[in-house]
Amino acid sequence: MVRTYKEALAWIHGRLRLGIKPGLERMEWMMEKLGHPERRVRAIHVAGTNGKGSTVSYLRHILQAAGYSVGTFTSPYVEKFNERISVNGRPIRDKEIVELVRAIQPLAEELETTELGAPTEFEVITAMMFYYFGKKNIQDVVIIEAGLGGRFDSTNVIYPILSIITNIGYDHMNILGETLEKIALEKAGIIKSGVPVITAVNQPEAWAVIAGKAKSLKAKTYRLGEDFSIVQHEANEDGERFSVETVFSQYPDLNITMFGAHQVQNAAVAVMAADYLRMCYSFLIEKEHIYEGLEKAKWIGRFERISNKPLIIIDGAHNAEGIRSLVDTVRLHYPNKDVHVLFAALADKPLEQMIPPLAGIAKTITFTSFDFPRAASAEQLAALCDHPDKACITDWERWLKEKRKQKRSDDLFLITGSLYFIAEVRKLLL
Missing domain, CATH: 3.40.1190.10 (Mur-like, catalytic domain)
Known part of the structure; x- marks a missing residue:
């Protein structure tokens, strides 16, 4: 007991x-x-x-x-x-x-x-x-x-x-x-x-x-x-x-x-x-x-603005429909921002439908992974993306700490993918 x-x-x-x-x-x-x-x-x-x-x-x-x-x-x-x-x-x-x-x-x-x-x-x-x-x-x-x-x-x-x-x-x-x-x-x-x-x-x-x-x-x-x-x-x-x-x-x-x-x-x-x-x-x-x-009403982890300077938004868009809604929301509310995406997801998701729409709004797109049994590797994710400015990283915490130091008003740092990943990111940022 x-x-x-x-x-x-x-x-x-x-x-x-x-x-x-x-x-x-x-x-x-x-x-x-x-x-x-x-x-x-x-x-x-x-x-x-x-x-x-x-x-x-x-x-x-x-x-x-x-x-x-x-x-x-x-x-x-x-x-x-x-x-x-x-x-x-x-x-x-x-x-x-x-x-x-x-x-x-x-x-x-x-x-x-x-x-x-x-x-x-x-x-x-x-x-x-x-x-x-x-x-x-x-x-x-x-x-x-x-x-x-x-x-x-x-x-x-x-x-x-x-x-x-x-x-x-x-x-x-x-x-x-x-x-x-x-x-x-x-x-x-x-x-x-x-x-x-x-x-x-x-x-x-x-x-x-x-x-x-x-x-x-x-x-x-x-x-x-x-x-x-x-x-x-x-x-x-x-x-x-x-x-x-x-x-x-x-x-x-x-x-x-x-x-x-x-x-x-x-x-x-x-x-x-x-x-x-x-x-x-x-x-x-x-x-x-x-x-x-x-x-x-609020719902944490859904298009949640964590910081204004720099502008950091986290969103647990973990399937194709969620990604499409996220992309539409970014275009509607932040049409003039330079969007820098950090993405991590589970390998059993329809990744080939999720990544291209994100790449379509991104100035840069960075792929990573996290400690979860079904998490896809950064390399798996990047292989599905043809963005000219894409990258793979292992230390996403360091990436976040570096981005938080930047103060360009034109930048939007968008962190999305698995809700399990978003939970870890939110814990670090707050």
């Missing part, structure tokens, strides 16, 4: 060796043994390829502004593991992590002796979350981010009050499938009978899958561009200004401090979700709560 926080984390992370095991049987077994804590959680379930974390943050801040206590379950973490289970944005305490592991560890060991086999790292973390929010610290509402896909994701044992599918893109194709239809089918797996679905999915083939699934389950859909819309969007120095029209109300001149058209979409989804909760579940959400919540 674990005694310390360090031992608890070691036990959790030690389960990484088990890899990914799609399926809900092990989660259902653990939930039954725990007395079904997931049934006591008033949940909003969020799936999608990109934008889940930002959407969770927008919606959480709106609900908090309205006076609700909000639990969240997100991944991966950036600064500390405890972030994954948070209350009103505050990660749970080290002591609570130890208590949760003590509750789940005996079950994991018992489960390992059955024909179902040992639960994975993500499964035990999910079980910890359900036990915490269902037994130890019940919240007004808990916003739960799916880990991978949706249909067989370990979070999918809940029956939520609302389902959100942010978007569909090409990521984790080795597990979810190689077409948008197959990926959409996995994401649509979170849709439950009679539970409304809010989405920003725009590809016709992906939408057809989601709409078909929702129709078969009599789940009402609210789609961005069809049932609610963004109007009058303009970028400014501090973020984005835009208006949203939903089937219930109008919200002119909203402001967010996260950058990019993709963040406007994420915010619009959160506004639609809040409006639905207000109209159909009697949540006491006023218009001023929506304005206040959106403006306060």
Whole structure:
């Protein structure tokens, strides 16, 4: 039995060796043994390829502004593991992590002796979350981010009050499938009978899958561009200004401090979700709560400005869609800057689709690697790039320290790629 926080984390992370095991049987077994804590959680379930974390943050801040206590379950973490289970944005305490592991560890060991086999790292973390929010610290509402896909994701044992599918893109194709239809089918797996679905999915083939699934389950859909819309969007120095029209109300001149058209979409989804909760579940959400919540919302590691002199921005754009959104945001907000890119990524990502768009906005592009089992080498990354001013480095910390000394107002240092890499960079810079 674990005694310390360090031992608890070691036990959790030690389960990484088990890899990914799609399926809900092990989660259902653990939930039954725990007395079904997931049934006591008033949940909003969020799936999608990109934008889940930002959407969770927008919606959480709106609900908090309205006076609700909000639990969240997100991944991966950036600064500390405890972030994954948070209350009103505050990660749970080290002591609570130890208590949760003590509750789940005996079950994991018992489960390992059955024909179902040992639960994975993500499964035990999910079980910890359900036990915490269902037994130890019940919240007004808990916003739960799916880990991978949706249909067989370990979070999918809940029956939520609302389902959100942010978007569909090409990521984790080795597990979810190689077409948008197959990926959409996995994401649509979170849709439950009679539970409304809010989405920003725009590809016709992906939408057809989601709409078909929702129709078969009599789940009402609210789609961005069809049932609610963004109007009058303009970028400014501090973020984005835009208006949203939903089937219930109008919200002119909203402001967010996260950058990019993709963040406007994420915010619009959160506004639609809040409006639905207000109209159909009697949540006491006023218009001023929506304005206040959106403006306060932040999501670390996503187009985050770490320094102004020199201008340093970090962004965990870890797939092709994320890179395209990042490139569009740089062009929109910093069209006249000399962009110097530092890039590191995992080898199993679609790198041949990610690197060329970055090279297209870069004056210089530098590749590196970091201490992670699936990290690509700098040389692997550089081989996919034909930029005339590209370089490979091993000591990215030294590179950052040198760049921080530069004060040219025309320079923008853009550090991007794997979220695991961004977490290390952020720790060093702050």
